[in-house]
Amino acid sequence: MFSSIISKFIQYRNVVRPPGALIENVFLKLCTKCGLCIEACGIAGTGTLEKCSIFHGLEKRGTPRVNPLKAPCEIIKGRCEDSPPCVKACPTGALQLVDSSFVKLGSVEWYRDRCIAVIKGGGCLVCYEVCPISGAIKPTRDRIPEFNTELCIGCGRCVNACPANPKALKLTSKGAKRIQY
Amino acid sequence: MRSHLNRVIAFTGLDILASFLLPFRGKVLKPKRRLRKPIEPKVVIVKSPQRNVELMVREALDCLGDLGGIVCSDSTVLIKPNVGFSYVEANTNPKVVEAVVKVVKEHSPRRIVIAESSVRGSDTTYNFMVTGLYDIARKYSVEIVDLKKTKDVVTVETFGSKLKTVRVYKLAYEADVIISVSKLKRHVEAGVTISLKNMMGTLPDSEKGRFHLLGLHQCIVDLNTVLKPDLAVIDALDVMTVTGPSHGEMVKANMVIVSKDPVAADTIAALELFKLEGIDSPLNELYKIEHIIKAGELGLGEANPEKIEVLVKTI
Numbered sequence: 001m002f003s004s005i006i007s008k009f010i011q012y013r014n015v016v017r018p019p020g021a022l023i024e025n026v027f028l029k030l031c032t033k034c035g036l037c038i039e040a041c042g043i044a045g046t047g048t049l050e051k052c053s054i055f056h057g058l059e060k061r062g063t064p065r066v067n068p069l070k071a072p073c074e075i076i077k078g079r080c081e082d083s084p085p086c087v088k089a090c091p092t093g094a095l096q097l098v099d100s101s102f103v104k105l106g107s108v109e110w111y112r113d114r115c116i117a118v119i120k121g122g123g124c125l126v127c128y129e130v131c132p133i134s135g136a137i138k139p140t141r142d143r144i145p146e147f148n149t150e151l152c153i154g155c156g157r158c159v160n161a162c163p164a165n166p167k168a169l170k171l172t173s174k175g176a177k178r179i180q181y
Numbered sequence: 182m183r184s185h186l187n188r189v190i191a192f193t194g195l196d197i198l199a200s201f202l203l204p205f206r207g208k209v210l211k212p213k214r215r216l217r218k219p220i221e222p223k224v225v226i227v228k229s230p231q232r233n234v235e236l237m238v239r240e241a242l243d244c245l246g247d248l249g250g251i252v253c254s255d256s257t258v259l260i261k262p263n264v265g266f267s268y269v270e271a272n273t274n275p276k277v278v279e280a281v282v283k284v285v286k287e288h289s290p291r292r293i294v295i296a297e298s299s300v301r302g303s304d305t306t307y308n309f310m311v312t313g314l315y316d317i318a319r320k321y322s323v324e325i326v327d328l329k330k331t332k333d334v335v336t337v338e339t340f341g342s343k344l345k346t347v348r349v350y351k352l353a354y355e356a357d358v359i360i361s362v363s364k365l366k367r368h369v370e371a372g373v374t375i376s377l378k379n380m381m382g383t384l385p386d387s388e389k390g391r392f393h394l395l396g397l398h399q400c401i402v403d404l405n406t407v408l409k410p411d412l413a414v415i416d417a418l419d420v421m422t423v424t425g426p427s428h429g430e431m432v433k434a435n436m437v438i439v440s441k442d443p444v445a446a447d448t449i450a451a452l453e454l455f456k457l458e459g460i461d462s463p464l465n466e467l468y469k470i471e472h473i474i475k476a477g478e479l480g481l482g483e484a485n486p487e488k489i490e491v492l493v494k495t496i
Contacts (some may be wrong), residue, residue, distance in 0.1 A: 132267075
């Protein structure tokens, strides 16, 4: 019980930032919590960004985060590929324009016991269908997805599309590439 | 968390209240499009190395016979391309859609609509834009609808065995004529994705998820008892082989496959796909594609390649 609360707390602290975010401590200093990136994402982007709540930490409250349950971040092979609206909207430079090869928001975590393909012995693989990176998700011989966290860019398309309830996938900031300032 | 919530709901008696209210939430409609009598299983394949797409589509439809039997002056025609992804190679070639729109427009139906709902989590409007379908719709002044934004969903009874009811977009349900303009692709779960699987693009996202939970093959067949394409046009100009539906080895086949019987069209197209892959026994591979075989058993069309009349033309 107690450990689950702690693990939940740690998960909350684990915030997936929009593409091109500076390294966390600098990002927090530069971000004025104006919410322009979130607004721009809603208008010109997919609408994945939202404000962190107080549960993510006092200092992070109000800063932007990627919520794949609302929508995926289409920074690679999607509508924001050429000009990410969140980066363009940022007035302070907390979000910077980066090359598409540098983009890695985080990586996806797989909960084996919730996955439909594992429970039913094949019959899903929606995550593989929607993945924009070839090789990041591969079907094994038992028709179960296999995740390559190094290739995964953390766009959250698979998390958004997962038909399991509760979702068998979770987006974490593990392995995120952030700009050193 | 959810289980706790369920317990609270059960304890407070909210579930009893909900069971009273739920029947009024939406009524179940009867299928508008009855299972029609089997059409003659005739499939036309037109090959053209020069890729004159409009000529190919016209030639194929001429060989099939008159389109006038399908498209009337007072009918609403739904053209359903496969625009599932934001990568152009995974979508139907826009030139094929353009040719179909052009031919249908000559029969002057009351309304022509291009409609699609992309894969879960993908933005259909953007996919239309990338594929260039908005330009085509503007050029020929036909409607183009992002189904995900309409949010008008109806519940329909099916004649299937697994799905009793299915929730589809109202626009697809009300269309008099459905023309499926699909792409010949491999699919990781369904084996192949052609005309029958293409009809999954008329479902809301939640329903697509339910299909995967219940078993995709049977659900595709059950959906096609309600929404069966009247005309199947298959874009096999570039075929996605080996893996799919988003990434695969693209092979140039320079073909367009057309039939009034979607099951026959899928059978022949799947065989062509297996031949392109270089599989030794395409027939054995075909028997693994459950949804085509089941659709044939249910009488939606002809799934036996021996009974299908195939006409191959080269321009």
